[in-house]
Amino acid sequence: xxxxxxxxxxxxxxxxxxxxxxxxxxxxxxxxxxxxxxxxxxxxxxxxxxxxxxxxxxxxxxxxxxxxxxxxxxxxxxxxxxxxxxxxxxxxxxxxxxxxxxxxxxxxxxxxxxxxxxxxxxxxxxxxxxxxxxxxxxxxxxxxxxxxxxxxxxxxxxxxxxxxxxxxxxxxxxxxxxxxxxxxxxxxxxxxxxxxxxxxxxxxxxxxxxxxxxxxxxxxxx
Amino acid sequence: xxxxxxxxxxxxxxxxxxxxxxxxxxxxxxxxxxxxxxxxxxxxxxxxxxxxxxxxxxxxxxxxxxxxxxxxxxxxxxxxxxxxxxxxxxxxxxxxxxxxxxxxxxxxxxxxxxxxxxxxxxxxxxxxxxxxxxxxxxxxxxxxxxxxxxxxxxxxxxxxxxxxxxxxxxxxxxxxxxxxxxxxxxxxxxxxxxxxxxxxxxxxxxxxxxxxxxxxxxxxxxxxxxxxxxxxxxxxxxxxxxxxxx
Numbered sequence: 001x002x003x004x005x006x007x008x009x010x011x012x013x014x015x016x017x018x019x020x021x022x023x024x025x026x027x028x029x030x031x032x033x034x035x036x037x038x039x040x041x042x043x044x045x046x047x048x049x050x051x052x053x054x055x056x057x058x059x060x061x062x063x064x065x066x067x068x069x070x071x072x073x074x075x076x077x078x079x080x081x082x083x084x085x086x087x088x089x090x091x092x093x094x095x096x097x098x099x100x101x102x103x104x105x106x107x108x109x110x111x112x113x114x115x116x117x118x119x120x121x122x123x124x125x126x127x128x129x130x131x132x133x134x135x136x137x138x139x140x141x142x143x144x145x146x147x148x149x150x151x152x153x154x155x156x157x158x159x160x161x162x163x164x165x166x167x168x169x170x171x172x173x174x175x176x177x178x179x180x181x182x183x184x185x186x187x188x189x190x191x192x193x194x195x196x197x198x199x200x201x202x203x204x205x206x207x208x209x210x211x212x213x214x215x216x217x218x219x220x221x222x
Numbered sequence: 223x224x225x226x227x228x229x230x231x232x233x234x235x236x237x238x239x240x241x242x243x244x245x246x247x248x249x250x251x252x253x254x255x256x257x258x259x260x261x262x263x264x265x266x267x268x269x270x271x272x273x274x275x276x277x278x279x280x281x282x283x284x285x286x287x288x289x290x291x292x293x294x295x296x297x298x299x300x301x302x303x304x305x306x307x308x309x310x311x312x313x314x315x316x317x318x319x320x321x322x323x324x325x326x327x328x329x330x331x332x333x334x335x336x337x338x339x340x341x342x343x344x345x346x347x348x349x350x351x352x353x354x355x356x357x358x359x360x361x362x363x364x365x366x367x368x369x370x371x372x373x374x375x376x377x378x379x380x381x382x383x384x385x386x387x388x389x390x391x392x393x394x395x396x397x398x399x400x401x402x403x404x405x406x407x408x409x410x411x412x413x414x415x416x417x418x419x420x421x422x423x424x425x426x427x428x429x430x431x432x433x434x435x436x437x438x439x440x441x442x443x444x445x446x447x448x449x450x451x452x453x454x455x456x457x458x459x460x461x462x463x464x465x466x467x468x
Contacts, residue, residue, distance in 0.1 A: 120312035123272050127306035128326035128378050131298060138329065142316045220316050220358035 007187050011194040014181065018174040019198065025091070025163035025173060029098035030156050036099060037106030038141075045111055055107070062104035068165055071097040075169045094166040102155055109155075113148035114140065146217045153210035157203050174198060223248040223413060224269070224382055229278030229289070231264055238264045240437040242278070246382065249411045253424035253445075256434035257460055262417045263309075265434070266384045269415070270304045271297045283381035302330070305375035309387040311367040313359040319346060319370045320355040326378050345373040349403050365396030369403050376407065383407070385416040421464055425449050433457045 042048075043055045062070065075093035088096075117140050125135025167176035174195060182191035224246040231239040238261045246252050254262045267273040268289075269280060275289035282303040287296045313322050323345055324338040333341075346352050349369040359367050368388060375383050388404065389397045401423055408414065408427045418424050424431055425445040432442040433452075441454045452458045 118312075118315075120308060120310055121314065124306075124308065124312035124314065124374075126272060126301060127270055127304075127308075127384075128374065129298065129302045129330040130326060134329050138325065139314045139316065146316075220318075221360050 004187060004190055007185070007190040008194045008197070011178075011181060011187075011191055012198060015174055015177055015195055015198060018172060018177040019202070021172065022160065022163050022174045023202075025094055025098070025166055025171070026156060026159040028095045029102060029159050029163070030152075032095065032099035033102035033106050033155070033159075034152070036103035037110050040103060040107035041110035041114055044107070045114055059104040059107055062101050065101075067097065067101050067162060068168065070101050071165055071169060073097075074100075090166065090169040090171045093169060094163065094171055098159060098162060098165075102159060106152075106155060109148055109151045110144065113144040116147045117143045146214075146221070149210065149214050149217060153206065153213075156210075157206055160202055160206070161199060223250075223283060224415070225279075225281040226265075226269070227279045229265070229268060229280065230276045231261075231268055231273060232276060238437050239268065239275070242437075242439060244432070244439065246413060246415060248413055250429050251408050251414045251416070251427055252430045252432060253428035254415065254417045254432045254434055255419070255421065255424055255460075256440075260434040261437040262434045263386050266306070266386050266415060266417055269382075269384055270301050270306055272306075302378075303381045305378050305380040305383050307368070307371050307375050307383065307385040307388045309390050311359070311364070311371045311391075313367050313371055313374070315359050318356050318358055319351060319362065319373075322359070322370055323373045323377050326374070331378070341377065342373075345376055346370070348376070348406070349373045350399075363396060364392045365399045368392065368400045372400075372403055372407070376412075382413040382415060385414065385418070387417050387419065389418070389420060421449070421461075433460065435460065 040055045040059065043051045046052075071094060074088065074097045075090060079088065121139050121143065122132070122135050125139050126132070130138075163173060164175035166173045167179065170176075172180075178191050178195040182188045185191065224244075226242055226244040229239055229242040229244075230237070242261075242265060244265075254265065256262050264273055268275045268278075269282070271280075271287075271292070274292065278289045280287050280289070280300065282300060285299055285303055287300050313319075314325060317325060320339065320342045324333075324335075324342040327333040327338040327341065328335060343352065343355060346355055349372055351366060351369055351373070354362060354366060354370070359370070362370065372388075385404065389400050392400060397420070401420065404414075404416070404423075405427060416424070416428070428445050430442060431445050431448045433440050433448065433454075433456075435456050441448065441452060441457045448457070449461065452461055
């Protein structure tokens with residue numbers, strides 16, 4: 001049988017060198033997407049004039065377009081109209097595209113999480129003289145984050161896998177390196193099994209971390 | 223000290239407050255009673271602008287706002303003058319009892335943390351919860367939560383404390399401990415406006431009782447005369463139903 005188990009174990013350490021790039025893309029996109037998602041959620045929840053319908057159109061658009069198309073719009077498309085925009089490198093383009101897409105989904109998650117916080121909490125903040133922003137930052141957001149963490153964990157895990165799209169614009173992440181390894185060695189099955197095992201392990205670790213975070217964050221509520 | 227004139231508020235077609243005029247002197251304890259939907263809670267919530275009145279003037283401790291020309295900064299400035307105790311406590315659920323009490327001191331009064339904590343512990347001691355400083359609201363009983371909420375209100379050293387049915391959400395056996403704490407604050411000469419359904423308590427602590435119905439102040443007076451010889455038919459009817467139940 002043409003299958004070299006040992007090759008998998010030799011491939012894993014070689015591929016792991018590119019794991020930081022994959023994690024950087026995923027975590028970077030996650031942070032930016034969270035920030036954008038919270039802003040979108042606040043705009044819609046507070047029905048802010050003009051911005052609210054704009055946010056809804058944004059969400060509708062980025063939920064509908066395939067991630068790959070979004071990525072190509074940013075990396076290949078935009079420099080066509082703005083030739084000076086060439087400073088957008090492949091890594092930035094990937095992070096921006098993944099953030100824009102995931103922010104659309106996260107906005108809905110944050111909207112739900114913010115609505116889950118009792119309105120009396122903000123009233124209490126105002127009643128002792130805090131501003132809305134102070135109340136939001138110190139009381140509302142921490143409580144909403146606790147509600148959001150389980151789904152945020154899911155989005156991070158999805159982003160780790162989605163970041164493999166970066167190979168299409170020439171970023172050497174863990175998946176791009178696997179492709180190189182596979183075509184150089186002709187050990188396709190072994191190479192892809194090796195990278196699959198790495199993705200699996202990363203997901204297991206992230207799930208564990210998520211569990212710990214959820215436990216720590218729910219401490220005040222038990 | 224607190225002066226309200228021409229205060230009006232409606233929700234949709236429902237006129238909740240009709241041209242309310244009210245004055246409270248420094249160190250006075252005023253109880254507001256009346257049937258559900260009479261506008262007493264709305265009146266209290268208008269005083270710290272949790273509800274925005276349609277019209278009227280509110281003056282607390284020398285700071286006056288006109289509801290028709292309300293600026294954001296005025297709303298914040300007016301709220302600095304009061305503190306509120308809510309029916310459902312509304313403690314910050316993500317913060318310990320101590321953090322709840324000192325939050326406003328640190329955020330709005332810019333007090334440094336050690337000083338705030340000293341004051342916080344003192345206030346928790348005052349409401350009998352010195353041992354619960356590091357407990358989160360979820361670990362406290364309703365009565366304990368409401369006592370923390372009272373300490374939180376006292377912390378900002380308000381010109382007036384607004385209490386909105388502070389015992390209505392409590393189990394009957396927990397009402398006593400909260401009333402006891404409120405009684406002890408009355409003794410410290412704090413100005414208070416309290417909306418309550420505890421008639422005997424209102425009679426005991428209040429300098430003045432206001433009876434509200436259908437968005438208007440129907441009658442007011444010292445507890446003895448208002449409970450003893452109510453003048454208005456509406457007041458008699460209300461007190462009649464309340465006391466026949468007991």
